[in-house]
């Protein structure tokens with residue numbers, strides 16, 4: 001079984017990228033494979049049905065769809081932009097949602113966020129749930145939001161607060177148990 005993991009922040013020193021690094025390390029302690037993607041490698045033009053018709057799907061959408069097909073689901077860390085999630089990802093999501101069969105359907109998803117604020121970017125994750133659930137993804141009910149993320153990591157990008165690290169580890173491991181359980185269900 002394999003999961004994809006990626007940050008919706010594109011900047012190099014992103015707190016959400018750092019969170020994905022922590023998640024990668026946790027998943028590597030399990031039997032489930034994890035592949036971290038960099039969405040900078042999957043930039044797509046704004047969705048336009050005319051482009052879809054001719055010349056067709058952007059090659060970045062083709063590559064992303066193939067990655068998604070190779071995995072059971074995704075772990076996403078998102079910054080909060082104006083109480084929601086970054087617009088570039090809605091565009092990616094929309095392109096991928098035009099393939100048939102629907103690539104997002106019957107996948108699993110775990111959502112995380114990190115923000116310098118005290119809310120940790122959690123409000124954006126509620127918006128992120130909507131398109132996923134609309135397209136048939138099993139979004140894990142529990143989420144993780146890292147508050148004051150600008151003070152949360154040490155120089156090795158580890159979480160300084162052991163309580164936060166334990167909460168993240170517990171959540172990721174319980175998500176992995178859920179993913180393993182779902183493989184016995186025939187969709």
Ligand SMILES: Cc1cc2nc3c(=O)[nH]c(=O)nc-3n(C[C@H](O)[C@H](O)[C@H](O)COP(=O)(O)O)c2cc1C
Nearest residue numbers: 009014015016017079080081082083115116117121
């Ligand atoms: C367009 C924009 C809107 C933002 N809106 C919010 C917001 O609503 N809530 C919040 O906590 N932070 C907001 N921020 C600040 C981000 O949380 C901050 O830039 C954070 O570092 C982004 O995550 P990253 O470190 O993974 O890039 C916003 C930043 C940008 C660029």
